[in-house]
Amino acid sequence: MGLSESAAQGLADVLPVLICGEASAELVFRAVESELPDDFDPDLAAALNSIADDEHRHGIWLDTVRAQLPSPSSRSTARHAARFLRQLACQDLGLHLTRVAALDAGVCMILAEVCARQTPIAASPPLLSLFTRIRRDEGRHVRISRRGAAALGADPSAQADERKRVLAALAALLVPQGPSLAAIGVDINRLQRRFELTGARR
Ligand SMILES: [Fe+2]
Numbered sequence: 044m045g046l047s048e049s050a051a052q053g054l055a056d057v058l059p060v061l062i063c064g065e066a067s068a069e070l071v072f073r074a075v076e077s078e079l080p081d082d083f084d085p086d087l088a089a090a091l092n093s094i095a096d097d098e099h100r101h102g103i104w105l106d107t108v109r110a111q112l113p114s115p116s117s118r119s120t121a122r123h124a125a126r127f128l129r130q131l132a133c134q135d136l137g138l139h140l141t142r143v144a145a146l147d148a149g150v151c152m153i154l155a156e157v158c159a160r161q162t163p164i165a166a167s168p169p170l171l172s173l174f175t176r177i178r179r180d181e182g183r184h185v186r187i188s189r190r191g192a193a194a195l196g197a198d199p200s201a202q203a204d205e206r207k208r209v210l211a212a213l214a215a216l217l218v219p220q221g222p223s224l225a226a227i228g229v230d231i232n233r234l235q236r237r238f239e240l241t242g243a244r245r
């Protein structure tokens with residue numbers, strides 16, 4: 044992959060956060076069709092369902108990357124990420140989609156920084172193309188999930204509050220990864236500002 048030792052370690056340390064949502068999002072979107080009301084827009088239902096295939100692919104791609112990296116310096120990152128994900132789950136599908144959309148929006152923001160010019164990832168053509176592809180897919184997921192949540196009656200101001208909460212929790216998950224993010228050219232403070240600014244609008 045052409046990464047320096049420190050960049051490879053930094054990516055290995057941050058990857059559990061990026062990878063955490065893939066398997067659970069796949070499950071959510073595989074099951075979504077059976078949970079939708081009978082009169083739900085079939086095109087939107089199909090779009091929601093198609094996200095599961097993207098997430099399945101992302102999981103495979105990221106596993107392939109992980110296999111080429113050193114072990115993460117700390118095992119607690121994966122544990123904390125799993126707990127964060129468990130807290131997103133809820134019975135109300137509209138609310139759950141709102142939260143998943145917020146997580147995907149956060150992942151898009153992380154990937155935007157990871158792929159920014161002059162980062163080690165940007166200098167690695169295979170990694171840049173992989174993360175750019177995932178970022179594009181996640182942007183699409185955000186749009187579809189938000190439409191799905193709205194169609195299920197999620198209130199816009201409640202959606203905005205929920206998004207802020209999810210992004211704040213994601214930012215808190217990333218704080219201990221500051222040095223690892225720095226090793227892949229990402230400034231944690233800049234990323235947090237991006238979460239706050241974009242999170243409020245999205
Ligand atoms: Fe994904």
Ligand SMILES: [Fe+2]
Pocket residue numbers: 068098147180181184
């Ligand atoms: Fe996604």
